Amino acid sequence: MSVKFDILTILPEMLRGPLDESILKRAQEKKLVEICVRNLRDWTHDKHRTTDDRPFGGGPGMVMKPEPIFEAVEELKRGSPEAWVVMLTPQGRRFDQQVARDLAVRKHVIMVCGHYEGVDERVRQTLVDQEISIGDYVLTNGALASIVVIDATARLVPGVLGHADSAKDESFSSGWLEYPQYTRPAEYRGMAVPEMLLSGDHAAIAKWREEQRRQRTRERRPDLIKDDEQ
Ligand code: ADE
Numbered sequence: 523m524s525v526k527f528d529i530l531t532i533l534p535e536m537l538r539g540p541l542d543e544s545i546l547k548r549a550q551e552k553k554l555v556e557i558c559v560r561n562l563r564d565w566t567h568d569k570h571r572t573t574d575d576r577p578f579g580g581g582p583g584m585v586m587k588p589e590p591i592f593e594a595v596e597e598l599k600r601g602s603p604e605a606w607v608v609m610l611t612p613q614g615r616r617f618d619q620q621v622a623r624d625l626a627v628r629k630h631v632i633m634v635c636g637h638y639e640g641v642d643e644r645v646r647q648t649l650v651d652q653e654i655s656i657g658d659y660v661l662t663n664g665a666l667a668s669i670v671v672i673d674a675t676a677r678l679v680p681g682v683l684g685h686a687d688s689a690k691d692e693s694f695s696s697g698w699l700e701y702p703q704y705t706r707p708a709e710y711r712g713m714a715v716p717e718m719l720l721s722g723d724h725a726a727i728a729k730w731r732e733e734q735r736r737q738r739t740r741e742r743r744p745d746l747i748k749d750d751e752q
Contacts, residue, residue, distance in 0.1 A: 523554075523627075523679065523680055524553060524554050524555060524556065524629075524679065525554075525555050525556075525625070525626060525628060525629065525630070525631065525675070525676070525679055526555070526556040526557075526558070526629065526630045526631070527555065527556065527557045527558070527630075527631050527632075527633060527672055528558050528560055528598050528605075528630075528631070528632045528633065529557065529558070529559050529560060529633045529635065529665070529668050529672075530560045530562050530591065530594050530595070530598075530632065530633065530634050530635060531559065531560070531561070531562060531635040531637075531663070531664070531665040531668070532561070532562050532563060532573050532635075532637055533635075533637070533663060533665045534559045534560070534561045536663075536665050536666070537559050537665055537668070537669060538559070540669045540673070541557055541559070541669070541672075545676070545677065545682065545683070546672070546673060546676055548682075549676050549679065549682045552681065552682075554676075554679050554680075554681050554682050555672075555676045555679055555682065557672065560594065560598070562590050562591065562594060563590070564594075565589075565590040565591075565593045565594040565597070566589075566590050572587065573586055573587055573590050573637075574586050574587060574637070574638050575587050577639065581639075582639065583638055583639030583640075584638040584639060585638060585639055585640050585641065585642055586636060586637060586638060586640070586641040586642060586645075587642060588642040588644050588645055591634060591641070591642075591645050591649065592645070592649060595607055595632055595634065595649050598632050599632065602629075602630045604628075604629055604630065605629075605630040605631070605632050606625070606628050606630065606631050606632070606651050606652065607631075607632045607634065607649060607650050607651045607652070608625075608631055608632065608633050608634065608650070608651065608652050608653070608654055608671070609633075609634040609635075609636065609641065609645070609646060609650040609652075609653045609654070609664070610633060610634070610635050610636060610653075610654055610655075610656070610664030610665075610667040610668050610671070611636050611640075611641070611646075611653050611654075611655060611664060612655045612658070612659070612660050612661075613653060613655065614652070614653030614654040614655040615652070615653065615654055615655065616655055616656075616657070616658075617654050617655065617656045617657070617667075617670070617671055617674070619674070621654065621671075622671070622674040622675045622678055623678055625671070625675040626675045626676075626678035626679050631675075633664075633668045633671070633672070634649075634650065634664070635663060635664035635665040635667070635668050636663070636664040637662075637663045637664065637665075654667070654671060655667075656670045656671065697739075697746050697747065697748060697751070698735040698736060698738075698739045698746070699735055699738045699739045699742060699743060699746070700735065700738075701730075701731040701732075701734040701735045701738070702734055702738075704716070704719060708720060716730075718730045
């Protein structure tokens with residue numbers, strides 16, 4: 523199983539660093555994910571490679587023109603009719619682990635990154651399958667958001683993480699936050715690691731961790747706790 527991502531942006535250079543490091547880099551080398559950064563300007567036809575224009579009706583800022591986006595997505599979809607078209611926008615569905623899981627089982631995802639004040643409404647009406655927001659704040663561009671979505675999605679593709687790490691997602695999907703972790707030294711600047719973790723009693727440690735997760739979730743993220751788990 524592998525997922526192909528096409529990222530359509532006017533800022534391709536912004537994405538090189540994060541895609542060419544660490545786990546995402548290895549996942550691409552192992553052909554578990556394919557990530558192609560596409561410069562939207564390659565689908566313009568004028569000398570200045572224009573991708574934006576003034577809004578009809580007036581107002582501040584610029585709006586992304588429909589033509590390059592339509593032409594690019596149509597070309598990227600050619601021979602790949604099952605491709606899923608995502609647009610990154612603060613108006614989309616809030617991104618979470620479930621959205622990442624749904625994307626991770628797709629074969630081909632095309633990501634349309636918004637810039638400026640917005641994107642011509644006809645793009646979302648007829649070209650886009652799903653709009654995703656990575657949180658309730660406004661970024662300068664959707665390219666940054668696309669990296670977050672791809673990173674969280676790629677690590678769920680089988681084989682991208684080692685076996686030990688992939689179990690981690692299971693624990694997140696239970697809805698509880700992680701328990702506190704410690705490593706050596708057992709005492710640092712007067713701060714001691716909880717005695718329990720040095721006991722070697724694996725059953726007791728598992729119980730302690732479970733309690734810690736629940737307590738932490740109750741304190742920090744009560745919204746994650748389902749009604750039947752209170
Ligand atoms: N573009 C600008 N802000 C964004 C956000 N919060 N999520 C996704 N795309 C965006």
